[in-house]
Amino acid sequence: xxxxxxxxxxxxxxxxxxxxxxxxxxxxxxxxxxxxxxxxxxxxxxxxxxxxxxxxxxxxxxxxxxxxxxxxxxxxxxxxxxxxxxxxxxxxxxxxxxxxxxxxxxxxxxxxxxxxxxxxxxxxxxxxxxxxxxxxxxxxxxxxxxxxxxxxxxxxxxxxxxxxxxxxxxxxxxxxxxxxxxxxxxxxxxxxxxxxxxxxxxxxxxxxxxxxxxxxxxxxxxxxxxxxxxxxxxxxxxxxxxxxxxxxxxxxxxxxxxxxxxxxxxxxxxxxxxxxxxxxxxxxxxxxxxxxxxxxxxxxxxxxxxxxxxxxxxxxxxxxxxxxxxxxxxxxxxxxxxxxxxxxxxxxxxxxxxxxxxxxxxxxxxxxxxxxxxxxxxxxxxxxxxxxxxxxxxxxxxxxxxxxxxxxxxxxxxxxxxxxxxxxxxxxxxxxxxxxxxxxxxxxxxxxxxxxxxxxxxxxxxxxxxxxxxxxxxxxxxxxxxxxxxxxxx
RNA sequence: GCCCCCAUCGUCUAGCGGCCCAGGACAUCACCCUUUCAAGGUGGAGAUCGCGGGUUCGAAUCCCGCUGGGGGUACCA
Numbered sequence: 082x083x084x085x086x087x088x089x090x091x092x093x094x095x096x097x098x099x100x101x102x103x104x105x106x107x108x109x110x111x112x113x114x115x116x117x118x119x120x121x122x123x124x125x126x127x128x129x130x131x132x133x134x135x136x137x138x139x140x141x142x143x144x145x146x147x148x149x150x151x152x153x154x155x156x157x158x159x160x161x162x163x164x165x166x167x168x169x170x171x172x173x174x175x176x177x178x179x180x181x182x183x184x185x186x187x188x189x190x191x192x193x194x195x196x197x198x199x200x201x202x203x204x205x206x207x208x209x210x211x212x213x214x215x216x217x218x219x220x221x222x223x224x225x226x227x228x229x230x231x232x233x234x235x236x237x238x239x240x241x242x243x244x245x246x247x248x249x250x251x252x253x254x255x256x257x258x259x260x261x262x263x264x265x266x267x268x269x270x271x272x273x274x275x276x277x278x279x280x281x282x283x284x285x286x287x288x289x290x291x292x293x294x295x296x297x298x299x300x301x302x303x304x305x306x307x308x309x310x311x312x313x314x315x316x317x318x319x320x321x322x323x324x325x326x327x328x329x330x331x332x333x334x335x336x337x338x339x340x341x342x343x344x345x346x347x348x349x350x351x352x353x354x355x356x357x358x359x360x361x362x363x364x365x366x367x368x369x370x371x372x373x374x375x376x377x378x379x380x381x382x383x384x385x386x387x388x389x390x391x392x393x394x395x396x397x398x399x400x401x402x403x404x405x406x407x408x409x410x411x412x413x414x415x416x417x418x419x420x421x422x423x424x425x426x427x428x429x430x431x432x433x434x435x436x437x438x439x440x441x442x443x444x445x446x447x448x449x450x451x452x453x454x455x456x457x458x459x460x461x462x463x464x465x466x467x468x469x470x471x472x473x474x475x476x477x478x479x480x481x482x483x484x485x486x487x488x489x490x491x492x493x494x495x496x497x498x499x500x501x502x503x504x505x506x507x508x509x510x511x512x513x514x515x516x517x518x519x520x521x522x523x524x525x526x527x528x529x530x531x532x533x534x535x536x537x538x539x540x541x542x543x544x545x546x547x548x549x550x551x552x553x554x555x556x557x558x559x560x561x562x563x564x565x566x567x568x569x570x571x
Numbered sequence: 572g573c574c575c576c577c578a579u580c581g582u583c584u585a586g587c588g589g590c591c592c593a594g595g596a597c598a599u600c601a602c603c604c605u606u607u608c609a610a611g612g613u614g615g616a617g618a619u620c621g622c623g624g625g626u627u628c629g630a631a632u633c634c635c636g637c638u639g640g641g642g643g644u645a646c647c648a
Contacts, residue, residue, distance in 0.1 A: 089648045124647055189646075196645095205573040206644065231646050249576075258574055266646040273648050297575055297643040320577080327640070355583095358596090362584055368596055385584080388641065392582050395597045405610075452609045511606095518606090529606035541608045 082114030083287050086147075087277065089121045090132035093338035094139060096391060097292070097322035097330040100356040104319055105290045106145045107357070107379035114287075118150030119280060120161045123270045139339045143349050144372065149284075157284040162276050169271035172279050172309065173232045173264055181308035182264055184230040185212040186223055207260045208233065232265035234274070234301060234308075242300040247288075247317045248386055254300040262301050274298060278305045281314055290317040293388075294329070317381060320360045323390045330391055346419055346457030347396070351403040355396045359389040369402055401454045409447035413439065416446050419456045420463070429460050433467045441466075444551045448543035466552065471538030471560060475567040480530035483523075489568050491521055491528045492535065496561050505554040507546035514546075535564030 086102040088094060094102075109116035118140070122128050137151060149155025159165060176182035185208075187195075196206040213235060215223075224230065236259040244252045264275035271279070281289060296318050306313040324330045342352055350372065357375050358368060361384045370378070404412065420442065421435045422428035429437075445466045446459060453459060465471060479488045498513055518528050533545050536557050542548055549557045 087648095091648070121648065127647065185646095192646085200572080203572055207573095233646095246576095252575070254574075260644075263646050268646075270646090272646070277648090292642095293576060294642055295648090299575095318576085321641075323641080325582095329642070358583060360583090364585070364595090366585085366595055368583085387577055389584090390582060392597070395583065398597055401610090449609090451611095514606095525606050527606095533607065539607090543608085545606055 082109060082112040083117070083285050084109040084114060084290060085117045085119050085281070085284065085286050086290075087119040087121045087280075088136050089124065090129060090136065091124060091127040092129055092132060092332060093340075094136055095330055095332070095336040095339060096352075096356060096359075097336070099139060099143065099339050100322050100359050101290065101292055101319055102140070102145065103143070103353065103356050104317075104361065104379075104384065106147075107375055108288060108290065108381065110376045111379045115148045116146075117155065117157075117284065118147045118160065119284070120151060121273065121276065122161055122163050123272065123276055125163070125268075125270060135338070135340065142340065142343050143353055162271070162280065165276070165280070166269065166271070168283070169265065169275055169279055170269065173271070173275065176234070176264070176305075176308055177232065179308060180235065181305075182232050182234050183213055183215075184220055184224060185233045185261075185263075186215075186228050186230045187212060205258070210261055213261065229267045231263045231267050233261040234264050234305065236261050236301070236304065242303055244296070244299040244303055244316060246296070246299075247315050247381055248384060249318065252296065252299070256300075259300060259304075262298070264305075274301055274305065278302050278309070278311075282306070282309070282311045286314050288315045288317060290319060292321055293318045294321065317384075319384055320386055321388045322359055323388045325391065327388075327390065329388070344457075346455030346459075347400050348403045348407075348415070348456070351400040352396065354403070355399045359391070360385050369399070397454050404453050404456070405451055407450070409443050409450065412450055413443035413446045416456050416459045417442060420460055420467075427457055427460055429464060429467050437467070441551075448547055448551060452543070465537045465539065465542075471563070473534060473538040475564075475570075477534045477540060478531050478564055478568055480527045483527050483531070485568060487521075487523075488531050489565070491517075491523065492531055492561065492565055492568070494521070495528065495532060496558070496565065499558060499561070505550060505557075507544075507550045510549060511546040531564075532561070536560050 084105045086105045088098060088102075106116050108114075118137075120133055122133070133151065140147065147153070149157065150160045154160070162169075173182065177184070187208075192208070195209050199206045199209075212220075212230075213233070237256045240256050242254050242256055242259070244254065246252055262274050263272050265271055280286075299316060299318070303313055321329045324334045324336065326334060328334060330336045339352075343349070353372060354368075354370055354375070357370065357379075361379070363370060363378050363383070407415070417437065417439070419427065420429050421437060424431045445463050449459060449462050452462065478492075479485060483491075494517055495514060498517060499510065502509060502513060514528070514532070515525065518525050521528070529545050530540065533542055533548075534540060536545070536549055536552065538560075552560075
């Protein structure tokens, strides 16, 4: 089995594009076949510099490796269509010779005019085949004269073409409804229709997996394979990924470049897992599936036919799941860059000196692991572990059902007790403070809230005693002392 | 307009004629756990399986029509 993903470098790829690529990859890996990448860069006007690099970076980030293609080459290269122009030209000539294609000299202006007239008459806009009727002498003369032309496919005018789709069965198209599509542009670059068919055949592709938007042009491709006397591959038109509005995900309807998920602190394994479930399912119970499980269980039979809406909330949930599965060391490795980036890019305050202490950061991040939804959350959540001064409203020190005097008393007693404590670990601090709570006749929350605010400057934090342990004796006691001052002044 | 695809809780989906007055997950609500927030646990609400006809002893599952949504209709892919 040989499968390919063939992106066009005309912009960034979003979740939808990579989801289709993922299906390609999973199918190939499941079957221990070959997965290759081919760059369809034939639209030179729309080609965006850097787009190829970005696409490749996305594959690398997701961990989708390819066996042939950019960077590594392969036995059926080149894998950039702009480097295969001689091949397309030869095939185009072969089609012309065989009577399956013809030169068309119509100008863009005339084409537009024809279309406008057809539309005015309520007819489907299609090429009127004027040049298909030109006799061979005139055609040869005009070509020899250097008149610009495109090459069009001469679609049969009668009968029907069947597209056999692996997911949907046979789809029937009346040939009378088909258009004489352009195969070779006047600049001698091929269109998708020619290049795709030629390359898929030459590269021995067995399964063409592409988005359902290609169904309407599939009969043309089937016809082209036949005209070249080639056996067509298995066609698999997978459902689209839809935006929140129910329309096909697109750049201008909120779609985001895949790599932006990386920059927003998403884990590639989470994105991968989420994408796999967009149009494919395993069974009625499992959703958290590792890369290996995905490969082992993927099959075309379980790919659906209906478009799947992109749900950011579900992706976020997956991300949390995968973050919680990380070891503290691994999580720290991945989170450090997010913490260390500049403050205006979402990192810790610039007053915190970089690089961070690796061991300390690992302990901090370990405490926040089950609260983090993205790696980017870490900076805001852990800030108080890294800064010196805490800014907070002293009123927060007074817990519900408490007053200033009792809070002051509780914190003073805690302070005294903590200063006397020898081993600064949660397991030692906690029982002492709990004894104090009982002695004062308070509820745990009444004292601990005050301590939490004193030590972290906020009402929400990881478990208090672990937090104090990581923060360390000195820093914790300093902050407690400062809280006592603030409260006394209040 | 014409051609094509699709249709189960808000969302992703299970279901391929009887096990389904429809199961799971996300989101949501409540409760439990609990030093806060999470995480976790339990439970609830949420889909007359888009609608109408058939076929069948029996249909979410098969067929037809309708409606709705989407895609295509470029010398873009």
